[in-house]
Amino acid sequence: MTRVNELAYVVYEVADLADWERFAVDLLGMQIGERTADSLTLRMDAKAHRWICERGPADDLAASGYAVAGAAALDTLVARLRAAGVTVAEGDAALAAARKVERIAVTADPLGNRIELVVGLADAPAPFASERLLGGFVTGRGGAGHVVLTEQEAERADLLAFYTDLLGFAVSDFIDEEIQPGIVASVVFLHCNERHHSLAFAGMPFPKRIHHFMVEAANMLDVGRAYDRCMDAGQRFEMTLGMHPNDRMFSFYVRTPSGFNVEFGWGGLVIDEATWKVQHFDELSSWGHRPPEVVSALLQA
Structure with missing residues (x-):
């Protein structure tokens, strides 16, 4: 089945570009691609880029x-979407140039x-070089990382039909955990390559479209080292170290300047799609990932 191959990049609308530059470069270890006034x-x-930050209030x-994979694959996906009644517009030359x-x-x-949906994301003219990282980021065939979006009012069946039947994702697994009495966090994880998931949908209270992006x-x-940098900078944490x-x-998990989160991780599972079996879990974390206020109270006890 023709499908998407990877999460190539994300675009954020952000109010404070300078704060985002500090956060992404100084704390996470990314490198600036291009900078304009907006x-x-x-x-x-x-x-050329994996994150694009555009000035705006959202x-x-x-x-x-x-x-x-290429122009033919894009044509197939566009035709499949349109046959299902989904509106698709061909991007113009200006948008293609902006996205490189x-x-x-x-x-x-x-x-x-x-x-x-894109073909041919360009390389940068110079090699990647981070002043903060010892070993760089894991991308390659697994793409930029993964994104977890909030389900909001949509039916999960509709989301899965769109992403699996039309874009070619496959379900990796599910987690359902009662995080507070009567409140269940329910997450479905989807893959499109050997990365365990490039996309997930979370049914849980959260005020943004995106809960987090994982690098x-x-x-x-x-x-x-990134954990210490974020702590020393007074950056707000969503969850402390865990697995x-x-x-x-x-x-x-650390809060971005826009109020959603970045998961900064290591050692993510690489799957064999041919033999992968969907599983159901009843806990979001095997250990750790505690709220920072809980850890602070325990350390002061």
Whole structure:
């Protein structure tokens, strides 16, 4: 089945570009791609960008860019979407140039999240170089990382039909945990390559379209070093160090300047799609990932 191959990039609408530059470069270890008065692009690898920050009031996810294998694959996906009654627009030359891709088509999922299907994301003119990281980020065939979006009022069946039947994702697994009496956090995880998941949908209270974007470090030491940098900078944490039971990511969660989160992790599971079996878990984390106020109270007890 023709499908998307990877999460190539994300676009955020952010109110404070300078704060985002400090956060992404000084704390996370990314590299600036390009900077203008109203935008900032950020690199994680050889590609021209993986994050695009555009000035605006939303402080939320603005678009997700998914790469496909080539022009024929894009044509197939566009035809499949249109046959299902989904509106798809061919992106013009200006948009393709801004995203640094050869070709782009734009649509939206059942939640109204903007989806950009792209061919040929360009490499940057110079190698990636971080002043903060020891080992760089894990991207390659697994794409930029993963994004977890909030389900809001959409039916999960509609979301799964769009992403699996039309874009070619496959379900990795599910987690359902009662996080407070009567409140269940329910998450479905989807993959489109060997990364355990490139996309997930979370049914839980959260005020943004996006709950978090995950960046994966190649060196475990970089998780601890980034954790210390964020702590020393007074950056607000969502969850402290811990590990998930499904993708086995060792990570922490820190708030971005826009109020959603970044998961900074290491050691994510690489799956064999041919033999993968869908599983159900009843806990979001195998250990850790505690709220910072809980950890602070325990340390002071």
